[in-house]
Amino acid sequence: MPYQARLAHVFRRRQALKRGARDALGSPMLVLLAGMLAYGSVAHQQGLDVWITSLGSVFIFALPGQIVMQEMLIAGAPLYSIVLAVFVTATRFVTMSITLIPQFHRRDRGPMLYLFVHLVAMTSWAVSMRAFPTLKRAERLPYFAGFAFTVWLVAFPGTFLGYVLAEDVPRWMGYGLALINPLFFLMSFAELRAKVSLLAVFLGFVLGPITYAWDPATSLLASGFIGGTLAYFGFEHLARWSANWREARRT
C-alpha cells in the first residue's frame, strides 16, 4: 500500500476505535453499571467475598454465569458442578463469536482475536451486530474493541461499589437496577431490522420460560436451537404466506 493510503487506513481505524468508545459511553455503559451494581449488592447480602465478587465481573464478564457461580458457592455445591453449570450458561458465547468474527477484515482474524474475544458479551454483541453493516470491514474490529473495552472497564468499579454500598442503598433500588438489563435488551431488539432475527427473538422469548420449566440447566441451549432453527426455516414460508395474504386482500 502506498504511504498516503496507508496513513488514511490507519486514520480510519483510529476513528472507528474512538467511535466505538463513544457509543459505549452512553446508555450501554450505564446499563452495565446498573447490572454490576445490583450484582455486587446481592453478593454482599449473601456474604460472598468482595474480591471474588469483583474479580468475577472482570474475568467471567457474564452476569448469568456469575450469578450461577455465586448461588452455587453459597449453597456449597461441589466444585465440578459449579464449573459445569457456568460452562453451560456460557455456551451462548460460542455462537456469539461465530457470528461476530467472520464480519471482521481477513487480516484482523489472527491470533489477537483470542485476546479480544474475552470482551464478547451480550451488550457488545448486540451493539456490534447492529453497527457492523454500516462500517467498512477494516473498521469493525477497532469499533468492537473500542466499544467492548470501554464497557468492560465499568465491570470492576461497578461491582465493587455495589458491594460496598449495599448497606446504604435501599433494597428496592437494587431490584430496579437489576431490571434495567433485560429492559435494555428488549429495547435493542425493537431496533432489529432483519425480520428473520426478529422472529428468532420472538420465538426465543416465548420458549425461554417454557424450556426453563422443563429443564433449567439446558433451557438456554434448547430455546436457542429450537427457536433459532424454527425461525430460520419457517421465515421463508411465513413471508410467502403473508405476501399471498396481502395479495388476496388487495384484489
Added chain:
Amino acid sequence: MSTAAALLTLVLASLATYACRALGVVLSSRVSNTGAVFQWVSCVTYAMIAALTSRMIFMPSGVLANVPIWVRVTICLLLALTTGVMLVSVYAHYWL
C-alpha cells in the same frame, strides 16, 4: 467455605467461560458471513439471548426473585408497549 476454595472456583469458572469464547474463534474460521450456516447460527443466538431476557423478567433467580409484584406488573406493561412499538415499526410499512 474457605477463600482459597472460592478463588479456585472463580479461576475455573472464568476458564470455562473463556473456553466458550475461544471455541467460537476456532469454529469461526470455517464460517463465511454470507453463508446459510452464518444465518442459522445468528438466528440461534438471537433466540438464546431473547430466552435469557424473558427468563430475567418472568422467571428470575437471584436478586430479581424478590422483586415486588407491582414492579413486575409495570415491567410487563412496558414490555407490551415495547412489543407494540416493535410490531408497528416493522408492519406500519405494510399497513399504511
